[in-house]
Amino acid sequence: MTTSGEVSPHTLHRLSIYLRCLRGLRDSNVLRVSSQDLADRFDLSAAQIRKDLAHFGEFGIRGVGYDVQHLTDRLRNLLGLDRHHPTIVVGVGNLGSALLRFLAMGDSAFRVVAAVDNDPSQVGTSLAGVRIEDAARLTEIATISGAEIGVLTVPASAAQANYNSLVLAGIRAVLNFAPIRLARDPDVVTRSVDLRMFFEELGFLLVRADSATVHATKTMSPGSGD
Amino acid sequence: MTTSGEVSPHTLHRLSIYLRCLRGLRDSNVLRVSSQDLADRFDLSAAQIRKDLAHFGEFGIRGVGYDVQHLTDRLRNLLGLDRHHPTIVVGVGNLGSALLRFLAMGDSAFRVVAAVDNDPSQVGTSLAGVRIEDAARLTEIATISGAEIGVLTVPASAAQANYNSLVLAGIRAVLNFAPIRLARDPDVVTRSVDLRMFFEELGFLLVRADSATVHATKTMSPGSGD
Numbered sequence: 001m002t003t004s005g006e007v008s009p010h011t012l013h014r015l016s017i018y019l020r021c022l023r024g025l026r027d028s029n030v031l032r033v034s035s036q037d038l039a040d041r042f043d044l045s046a047a048q049i050r051k052d053l054a055h056f057g058e059f060g061i062r063g064v065g066y067d068v069q070h071l072t073d074r075l076r077n078l079l080g081l082d083r084h085h086p087t088i089v090v091g092v093g094n095l096g097s098a099l100l101r102f103l104a105m106g107d108s109a110f111r112v113v114a115a116v117d118n119d120p121s122q123v124g125t126s127l128a129g130v131r132i133e134d135a136a137r138l139t140e141i142a143t144i145s146g147a148e149i150g151v152l153t154v155p156a157s158a159a160q161a162n163y164n165s166l167v168l169a170g171i172r173a174v175l176n177f178a179p180i181r182l183a184r185d186p187d188v189v190t191r192s193v194d195l196r197m198f199f200e201e202l203g204f205l206l207v208r209a210d211s212a213t214v215h216a217t218k219t220m221s222p223g224s225g226d
Numbered sequence: 227m228t229t230s231g232e233v234s235p236h237t238l239h240r241l242s243i244y245l246r247c248l249r250g251l252r253d254s255n256v257l258r259v260s261s262q263d264l265a266d267r268f269d270l271s272a273a274q275i276r277k278d279l280a281h282f283g284e285f286g287i288r289g290v291g292y293d294v295q296h297l298t299d300r301l302r303n304l305l306g307l308d309r310h311h312p313t314i315v316v317g318v319g320n321l322g323s324a325l326l327r328f329l330a331m332g333d334s335a336f337r338v339v340a341a342v343d344n345d346p347s348q349v350g351t352s353l354a355g356v357r358i359e360d361a362a363r364l365t366e367i368a369t370i371s372g373a374e375i376g377v378l379t380v381p382a383s384a385a386q387a388n389y390n391s392l393v394l395a396g397i398r399a400v401l402n403f404a405p406i407r408l409a410r411d412p413d414v415v416t417r418s419v420d421l422r423m424f425f426e427e428l429g430f431l432l433v434r435a436d437s438a439t440v441h442a443t444k445t446m447s448p449g450s451g452d
Contacts, residue, residue: 010236012430016423020405080429087425094327098320099421110425149428172435173428179246189431193424195325197242198417199313199336202375202399203306204238205415209398
């Protein structure tokens with residue numbers, strides 16, 4: 001599927017996984033790691049790791065492996081994590097709160113600079129150090145905050161209007177968790193995550209397991225599964 | 227990547243998208259839809275739709291299209307959504323609550339039959355009609371509840387122990403939201419979703435956009451993006 005120069009979402013996900021593994025190693029003061037080590041420790045494929053990293057011009061030294069810090073920095077750079085991506089959370093219900101809290105943890109490149117909700121009892125309160133503003137003022141708040149990324153955690157019925165408000169505010173990217181296909185602005189990087197799909201995938205895999213086909217395990221290959 | 231008989235996670239995600247579109251059409255009393263209609267209405271690729279559905283033996287009739295109800299039923303069956311998948315939610319913080327609430331909505335095949343948390347102030351309370359039990363009794367609760375799927379929405383530090391408890395209880399599948407790579411039981415379908423990866427993917431796409439490479443838009447193709 002991937003031709004030279006393109007990076008598939010699957011590869012991106014794996015780069016994220018590698019980065020997480022490398023951070024763990026760095027925190028344990030491991031200086032070097034081979035692709036086989038990495039594969040063994042984290043249940044990945046060594047060949048896949050070498051292929052993915054070679055794609056970005058990173059080659060381990062035979063018998064020595066990769067420099068953990070260098071590779072960490074390189075992946076952070078590739079994934080744009082060495083820059084700040086000010087983020088606004090639109091809708092601070094359970095999911096919005098969960099995202100806001102975890103983005104507030106650690107050295108996240110995605111710092112939440114603003115949040116809005118349409119619940120009057122929430123407006124004016126703070127969550128993880130972020131003051132919740134009135135969703136009616138979304139365009140204004142997004143503009144003032146300088147947010148680059150908008151996170152939509154609102155009901156499906158409100159998603160398109162809020163998306164449009166973010167576009168008006170000059171947002172550069174939107175991560176949409178509302179279960180709706182948005183009419184997208186071509187100039188805004190728009191990505192939708194429907195959490196129900198992960199359940200539906202499990203449903204499918206269980207049906208497959210019931211049918212005892214040989215394909216069930218293949219579908220859960222390290223490259224695509226966990 | 228996909229050889230005959232295998233189904234990639236990407237295809238699964240697209241099937242989920244098609245199903246969501248078809249439900250919308252059915253609710254609008256649309257009886258038939260062509261692949262081109264479906265593509266136009268929902269910003270998909272007609273060729274991709276035909277390819278995906280042909281893979282499962284579904285062919286639209288030229289000039290007439292697909293029967294919406296039949297195709298809906300077929301996709302529901304393929305995705306195992308015409309069965310019940312009793313589900314237990316482990317950890318009822320913000321994310322667990324969000325998942326519990328949305329699984330409780332509509333005609334979800336993933337009915338939450340039990341939930342646990344280790345916060346004493348939560349134990350004994352109810353959320354969306356589900357009583358929250360003590361996480362210390364997880365194996366017992368999971369067994370009694372007859373849950374088939376376990377959802378891990380606990381901190382990374384607690385995920386492996388809770389996973390092991392679910393395995394002990396004979397769970398068939400686990401959807402893990404904790405940002406940790408689990409040591410998996412080979413008999414349990416285990417899928418991890420790390421929400422940070424979606425942010426990291428956006429970060430990457432923004433860096434690409436900044437570099438103004440020709441690949442940025444390709445990475446967001448309908449088959450893999452929204």
